[in-house]
Amino acid sequence: MESLLFRPSLLQGESLSNYVYRLSKVNGYSTSHYILKTLGMKNHQYYSNSFSYDAIKNLAILSLKSEEELFERSAEFYLQKLGKQLSNIFLIKTTIKFCPSCYEVGDIIHKRDWQLTLVHYCDSHKVQLIDMCQGCESKLNFGALITGYCPCGFHLLESQVSHIETGSLFEEYQEFTYLLLEKKTAPFIIPVSLKDFLTLASKTITLLGGMSSFVMLDDLNDREIPSFTSRYQGELENERLKLAMVNIFWMYSNFPSNFYKAMDDFYQKPYTNRKYQKKQFETLFENPRFEVIQSAYEGYWNLQARKQNVHRALNEKYSDQKYNYTKKDLIKKYNLTRNEVDTLWRKPRFLKEVTRGGNTYKVFSAEFEHEINEYMLLKPHLVTRKEVCKMLKISDFLAMRLVGTQLLRCKEVLGREGYFFDIREVQKFKERYNSILHNPIFVEYGEISAAIKIIKLIKSKIISTDELSIEFLQSEFPRYEKIWFANHQLRGKQVYSLEQVRERLRVDGKAVHKMIDKGVLIPFEIRFHTESNRYYFLKEEIDLFLSVHIKIADAVLAYPVSKITLQRWVNKGILQNVLEGISNTNLLIERELKEELLRRGYILS
Incomplete structure (x- = not known):
């Protein structure tokens, strides 16, 4: 030749x-x-x-x-x-x-x-x-x-010539590519060779494949990122290959910020697909050169584990750093009953929504874990209203009167205020005032309301228990009662009846009674009668209450925000509904509403 x-x-x-x-x-x-x-x-x-x-x-x-x-x-x-x-x-x-x-x-x-x-x-x-x-x-x-x-x-x-846009991400990617081809290594997250970069690209596409493009290329930003194929399965056209490679370059160009954005989108894939693709990507870490990426990748899944967004095995691995709890977790950790856990789940402000495998679940946020800790300390001392009646040897009706006049206070349990009492406070009340409730003097006087008023006088240190007698009740008691009202600046001020309060608040009478029971409203005076009780409220207190609160319907008219948005904020616990569990009406604290609107940019000041 x-x-x-x-x-x-x-x-x-x-x-x-x-x-x-x-x-x-x-x-x-x-x-x-x-x-x-x-x-x-x-x-x-x-x-x-x-x-x-x-x-x-x-x-x-x-x-x-x-x-x-x-x-x-x-x-x-x-x-x-x-x-x-x-x-x-x-x-x-x-x-x-x-x-x-x-x-x-x-x-x-x-x-x-x-x-x-x-x-x-x-x-x-x-x-x-x-x-x-x-x-x-x-x-x-x-x-x-x-x-x-x-x-x-x-x-x-x-053929028409298409020039590259100067300063674009595509131009930056291609300059990096030719640098790889000309030299043995090029600066990236770490110095990489051509083989290193292609190895990284081949594993990364298992995560990105099928997701929407993160970058805009010739108006192809809504295009789906394709997966690579071998020559035996056919070759992709240049435009689709370019879309895949530029997205891979973008994912690592602002590391780890873009990496975490891509991981968040990957996490939204169905679990059955994600499980296999995740396993394929993790083979990348067999190469010790990608230790930086491995650290960021494991950090991301560690965070998801602490938020309880991943498999139970990972949850147990990071159980000491949890951000959220499921019902089973709370029962196991705090030995709560099912009813106690359900009580927590009825409080939206305690809960967060997390997504697992495309499905959304509610979990208990660890930032409110102190509520459970406080409850666990208080739990051994809690008694029901029925138990209080037995201890004080009073009727349920009288116990309700003591609660209504704030002489006995209900405790807030797991975010809900119900008829539970601290036995230590009940015993203290029994030692000091139970003899007054059962004193024969008040039977002869005619109304148990006098006993309650006497207790108030004693608590205010206006009189002592030694002064109690029939003569005192008939002659001196009205005078001392006036002194008590004067000391508390209650007499001589305009009052509202329960009916007037109902009209001012635009709620039904049952809701007002619930507000009294839960301490939202405190009556100025309760006059007990055989058929029904009469409640009186200070006008200035009701006016103050209305001035600091606002209904959602009124808030929509006063501020540039929709009713649906406000309702969503209430459901998520961002805004507190004062009438939660009391009425279907949503009553918000106007100061909190203004702060939230200002923070989100709905209003300027």
Whole structure:
């Protein structure tokens, strides 16, 4: 075998197939068939730039070029450099990409680096590469570059040139790509080689595949990010490959902020898909070079575990750092009953919504864990109203009167105020005042309300228990009662009846009674009668109550916020509903509402 007469020099960056094409042309051959036959090659090998060792050895004789120089321009160079697995994913062999500006010049119609899926523009002319006929939108092969025509008849010289937007993320990505190709390593999260970056890309696409694009490319930001395929499954068009690679570059370009954004979207995938893809991505960490990514990745899942958004096994692993609790967790940790846990779940401000496997669940927020701790300390001392009646030997009706006059106070239990009492306070009341309630003097006096008033006088230290007698009740008691009212600045002020309060608050009478029982409203005076009790409230206190509270219907008229938004804030516990568990009406604290509207930018001041 002899060398050819004309042996052109190798051009920078050209593929070996391009060199064979030029070698045939300069030696007067109409096609490359003669040289391919001499090399022992088929057309499909020629089109894919795949040259065997024997073909390269023969071509070295024909061209008088070194075998190493020729080998570096063949696809086998990347097969050796990247390995078979990465080559099958990132090396294009059945189709080609070309630069219309280079094609118009005519010397280089194909470059070796254009075979890589991560290259999408020509570094010489700064234009995007084309891989499809602009006439029929079918994929092109090397044969079309040789003839200049697509099988549909479209002339490739008529292809429109698309320039890269200066300063875009795509330009930044391609500059990074060519830096990888020119040097052994390039700066990234860590210094990476071409093989490192492609390994990272092949694992990252298992997370991103199927998700909406995070970046805008030629109005393709709503496009779905494709998964890579090997050459045996067909090759993706250049536009879709570009979308996938730029999203991978974006994910690590502002690390770890963009990484966590992508992880949040990945977490919204169905659990059955996510489980397999997560396992595939984690094989990346078998390479110790990606320790930084592993640390951020594990940190993300640790956070989800503490929020109880992941599998129970991870929850147990990080149980000492939990952010949320399920009902089972609370029962196990605090030995609560099912009813106690259900009580907590009826308080929206205690709860958070978390998403697991596409489904939304409510969990108890750990920021309110102090409520349970306080309850657990108080729990051994809690007694019911029935038990209080037995201790004080009074009727349930009288116990209700003592609660209504604030002589006995109900305790707030797990966020709800009900008829539970601290036994220590009850025993103290019994020691001091129970003898008054059962004193025969008050039986002769006629009304138990007198006993309650006497207790108030004693608590105010206006009188002592030694002064109690029939004569005192008949003559001195009214005078002392006036002193008590004067001391508390209650007499001489305008009062509202329960009916008037109901009208002012625009609620029913039952709701007002509940407000009294729960301490939302405190009566100025209760006059007990056989058939019913009469409640009186200070006008200034009711006016003050109305001035600091506002209903949702009134808030919608006063502030630029919708009723649905306010209702959602109440349900999430952002705003407190004063009438929760009392009435269907939502009554908000206006100061809290203003602060929330100001914080969210609904109002300026």
